[in-house]
Amino acid sequence: MINISDTRSSTDQMADQHISPSAPSLSDATTDKPTRGQACALLLRVEDLVLARGAAPLRRAFSFECHAGWIAVIGGNGVGKSTLMLSLAGLLRQASGRVFVASSRVEFSAMQALTERSEKQRAQLIAWMGQSESISGRWLVAHVLALGRLPWSDQRDLRLDAKAAPWIEALGLETMWWRSVDQLSGGERQRVLIGRALAVDAPVVLLDEPSLHLDPRYQLRLSDWLGRSASRKQLVLTATHDLNWALSADAVLLLSNHRAPLLASPGDEVLHRAIESEMGDAIEIRKIQHDADMHWYALTKRTVIRK
Amino acid sequence: MQDRLVLLGLGLASLVLAMLSLSVGSGGSLVVLWQSSELVKDLVVDVRLPRILGCLSAGALLGLGGLIAQALFRNPLADPYLLGTASGASLAVTLVYAAGLGALALPSVAQLGTVLAAFCGAWLALGLSLLLVRDRRHGDPDQHVTLLLAGIIVALVLGASSDLLTHLRPELLRYRLAFTLGQTSLLGWDAVWQMSGGFALLLMLSSSRADVLDALTLGHNTAASLGFNMAREQSRLVLLMAACTAIVVAHTGLIGFVGLLAPHMVRPFIKGMHRSLMLASALGGAFLLSLADLLARTLWMPREIPTGLLTAVIGGLFLLVLLKRRS
Numbered sequence: 001m002i003n004i005s006d007t008r009s010s011t012d013q014m015a016d017q018h019i020s021p022s023a024p025s026l027s028d029a030t031t032d033k034p035t036r037g038q039a040c041a042l043l044l045r046v047e048d049l050v051l052a053r054g055a056a057p058l059r060r061a062f063s064f065e066c067h068a069g070w071i072a073v074i075g076g077n078g079v080g081k082s083t084l085m086l087s088l089a090g091l092l093r094q095a096s097g098r099v100f101v102a103s104s105r106v107e108f109s110a111m112q113a114l115t116e117r118s119e120k121q122r123a124q125l126i127a128w129m130g131q132s133e134s135i136s137g138r139w140l141v142a143h144v145l146a147l148g149r150l151p152w153s154d155q156r157d158l159r160l161d162a163k164a165a166p167w168i169e170a171l172g173l174e175t176m177w178w179r180s181v182d183q184l185s186g187g188e189r190q191r192v193l194i195g196r197a198l199a200v201d202a203p204v205v206l207l208d209e210p211s212l213h214l215d216p217r218y219q220l221r222l223s224d225w226l227g228r229s230a231s232r233k234q235l236v237l238t239a240t241h242d243l244n245w246a247l248s249a250d251a252v253l254l255l256s257n258h259r260a261p262l263l264a265s266p267g268d269e270v271l272h273r274a275i276e277s278e279m280g281d282a283i284e285i286r287k288i289q290h291d292a293d294m295h296w297y298a299l300t301k302r303t304v305i306r307k
Numbered sequence: 308m309q310d311r312l313v314l315l316g317l318g319l320a321s322l323v324l325a326m327l328s329l330s331v332g333s334g335g336s337l338v339v340l341w342q343s344s345e346l347v348k349d350l351v352v353d354v355r356l357p358r359i360l361g362c363l364s365a366g367a368l369l370g371l372g373g374l375i376a377q378a379l380f381r382n383p384l385a386d387p388y389l390l391g392t393a394s395g396a397s398l399a400v401t402l403v404y405a406a407g408l409g410a411l412a413l414p415s416v417a418q419l420g421t422v423l424a425a426f427c428g429a430w431l432a433l434g435l436s437l438l439l440v441r442d443r444r445h446g447d448p449d450q451h452v453t454l455l456l457a458g459i460i461v462a463l464v465l466g467a468s469s470d471l472l473t474h475l476r477p478e479l480l481r482y483r484l485a486f487t488l489g490q491t492s493l494l495g496w497d498a499v500w501q502m503s504g505g506f507a508l509l510l511m512l513s514s515s516r517a518d519v520l521d522a523l524t525l526g527h528n529t530a531a532s533l534g535f536n537m538a539r540e541q542s543r544l545v546l547l548m549a550a551c552t553a554i555v556v557a558h559t560g561l562i563g564f565v566g567l568l569a570p571h572m573v574r575p576f577i578k579g580m581h582r583s584l585m586l587a588s589a590l591g592g593a594f595l596l597s598l599a600d601l602l603a604r605t606l607w608m609p610r611e612i613p614t615g616l617l618t619a620v621i622g623g624l625f626l627l628v629l630l631k632r633r634s
Contacts, residue, residue, distance in 0.1 A: 135524055136524050
């Protein structure tokens with residue numbers, strides 16, 4: 001079993017993620033006990049998850065475990081990225097498997113799976129944002145954001161305070177507060193929807209294609225915010241097709257129709273080769289040094305040829 | 308703050324309209340009637356007052372039902388008559404008349420019979436629609452679309468059954484016409500108590516589900532991710548919506564457009580979400596139906612126009628203006 005442990009020191013936030021053990025793929029069984037990551041604040045454990053939409057399962061059951069941080073879920077069309085998000089959020093009844101969220105490993109022993117908990121409890125632990133969500137009606141941005149407080153039904157009002165909720169500033173929402181959502185552009189609406197999911201303030205956040213419609217400035221702001229997830233003791237999974245954006249995450253989960261899911265650090269060579277072959281060799285992953293940091297970029301082959 | 312002012316304004320407008328409605332009519336204005344205390348008793352207390360109060364409650368119920376329908380089905384064109392409730396009520400009333408109950412000597416018994424029949428018909432139609440989607444998986448995000456389709460099918464089948472019955476017994480046409488056009492002229496104190504009591508209860512129950520309707524603006528899955536058991540909440544909301552319709556249809560027949568229009572009428576003025584909108588939409592519906600009733604009574608005095616016809620005309624024009632303003 002793979003687990004991503006959050007052993008980063010606070011000084012080197014962006015560089016060097018430690019992934020352990022070094023085995024590159026998620027095992028199909030959960031026999032071996034994970035050995036590292038003992039002192040971590042948050043743990044998501046997924047056992048024997050079968051991704052299925054409709055009757056046919058997409059692949060064999062798989063299990064994984066991860067700590068606080070930002071994990072980008074990638075893979076070609078139809079490999080089940082959204083289905084994974086829906087299953088983890090408990091929104092697919094036909095999905096089998098068990099999902100646990102705990103604040104420490106010790107808690108797991110006496111733990112109920114999310115499916116065995118009440119809807120409210122689940123909603124407080126896992127926030128979910130769908131792909132290209134629509135908003136029906138002409139509501140104020142403040143009202144839509146406040147919907148994120150519904151799982152905590154006693155505190156529906158959201159304070160207009162960037163200090164109380166730093167994501168408000170990261171998403172540039174503070175100036176949009178009293179605008180009507182039907183007057184927003186696609187990117188602005190997307191930021192509001194991401195904000196709605198973050199307003200839940202859940203330890204686990206699932207965002208399906210959050211970078212969609214965002215301009216580069218807000219893509220960067222969002223990845224900066226997501227990159228600090230571990231220090232907030234929050235686990236954020238984002239499904240995306242933007243490989244460059246995904247490669248700036250703490251870890252990458254590659255889903256595929258042909259092979260077992262692969263969870264690895266973005267600098268992992270095996271991951272790079274797997275992504276390249278998964279994308280039909282249409283891309284090539286290159287290492288670029290940038291301000292003493294290593295970054296990996298997926299270049300489409302056309303760009304490479306012209307060069 | 309602004310919402311409260313709007314609600315207050317809507318309430319006041321309905322009140323003023325009710326007062327105006329109370330003082331005019333084919334029996335003479337209030338000033339004339341006041342000179343004879345007996346006429347005041349007979350005409351104002353026993354005829355006009357229950358009719359006006361009945362219109363206010365019926366309109367409020369339709370407005371509330373319309374708002375629930377539009378939020379639940381996430382469709383601005385949804386209407387509380389969806390899911391076959393109206394056709395079910397219509398068929399039941401036709402059946403009552405076909406059985407000869409309409410010709411009973413005691414009109415009050417006959418009226419109670421039709422009210423009960425309409426009520427049962429509406430609920431049976433709803434049950435039929437729900438039965439058609441019962442085997443579907445729970446938590447299916449498309450469930451409400453399937454339900455909507457089932458409602459349309461049920462409405463078509465029940466409507467055709469009424470038509471068949473009318474075709475076989477043409478003398479039923481008169482009763483059915485009165486029912487289909489929507490009447491407010493027969494509303495008595497019984498109807499007022501039933502509808503206002505029903506409205507108070509349903510408003511209370513709906514207000515407790517306002518959060519669900521708010522969450523539904525982001526879609527079925529998001530609402531579920533926010534901690535609501537959507538299969539259960541959806542059934543509750545459908546039942547609430549059908550209850551609003553059934554009570555009104557039983558007393559007035561089919562009065563269209565009020566449920567569709569009332570939510571649209573108040574939305575531009577209300578800042579809050581469904582909790583404030585519910586009350587506003589109900590008040591808007593009360594205002595609309597009272598206005599239609601006043602016009603129905605006075606436009607062709609001393610003749611009366613079926614109120615349902617007027618709501619269709621006013622509502623249609625109003626909707627056109629709204630569409631125009633929006634684009």
